[in-house]
Amino acid sequence: QVQLQESGPGLVKPSGTLSLTCAVSGDSISSNNWWTWVRQPPGKGLEWIGEIYHSGNTNYNPSLRGRVTISVDKSKNQFSLKLSSVTAADTAVYYCARKGPVAAVGMDVWGQGTTVTVSS
Amino acid sequence: DIQMTQSPSSLSASVGDRVTITCRASQNIGTYLHWYQQKPGKAPKFLIYAASSLQSGVPSRFSGSGSGTDFTLTISSLQPEDFATYSCQQTYSTPRTFGQGTKVEIK
Numbered sequence: 736q737v738q739l740q741e742s743g744p745g746l747v748k749p750s751g752t753l754s755l756t757c758a759v760s761g762d763s764i765s766s767n768n769w770w771t772w773v774r775q776p777p778g779k780g781l782e783w784i785g786e787i788y789h790s791g792n793t794n795y796n797p798s799l800r801g802r803v804t805i806s807v808d809k810s811k812n813q814f815s816l817k818l819s820s821v822t823a824a825d826t827a828v829y830y831c832a833r834k835g836p837v838a839a840v841g842m843d844v845w846g847q848g849t850t851v852t853v854s855s
Numbered sequence: 856d857i858q859m860t861q862s863p864s865s866l867s868a869s870v871g872d873r874v875t876i877t878c879r880a881s882q883n884i885g886t887y888l889h890w891y892q893q894k895p896g897k898a899p900k901f902l903i904y905a906a907s908s909l910q911s912g913v914p915s916r917f918s919g920s921g922s923g924t925d926f927t928l929t930i931s932s933l934q935p936e937d938f939a940t941y942s943c944q945q946t947y948s949t950p951r952t953f954g955q956g957t958k959v960e961i962k
């Protein structure tokens with residue numbers, strides 16, 4: 736059974752950097768999948784942040800204007816999200832998810848989500 | 856970016872009702888369209904992929920259809936556990952955008 740678990744600080748100061756990690760169990764980070772971050776601001780819909788393949792190939796949402804970096808750590812079987820220069824608008828529940836290798840497949844496994852609040 | 860628009864934004868229905876939710880893409884996305892169910896305080900659950908294929912373990916009362924720009928999610932007979940928010944997502948291109956969600960409430 737594949738499981739994903741997000742971890743990281745729940746409170747980040749404005750202008751700081753949000754850092755989250757997603758630990759993968761039951762699957763290898765080097766498997767033929769894309770590893771994804773999605774967020775959901777309070778009371779709003781889902782927003783796709785970006786994705787990474789184990790080779791290091793990444794795709795990011797242009798709306799985040801170069802503030803986002805996703806990386807993979809094969810030795811720990813996990814991947815990470817860094818979002819810099821955060822503001823209150825970045826307050827959200829952050830989810831990690833697994834997406835299949837081709838466009839015809841969606842995100843079939845999700846972490847439980849972690850709440851990040853941006854506040855001084 | 857491809858814009859995904861769902862309608863309605865919310866609906867009220869009774870147990871046993873047939874429910875249909877629509878998702879429209881701003882450009883042709885083939886069948887690269889997926890549906891998710893989300894309950895309050897929980898992560899989304901993967902329901903349907905490639906517009907009409909049921910994810911393993913999802914009840915057969917859920918079905919999806921469509922291609923190109925217009926898609927539908929149908930629940931043939933609404934059950935108490937189906938009251939939730941449903942979101943579509945395209946994976947034709949990045950950014951892999953979601954619809955704004957449709958909340959299905961109890962009438």
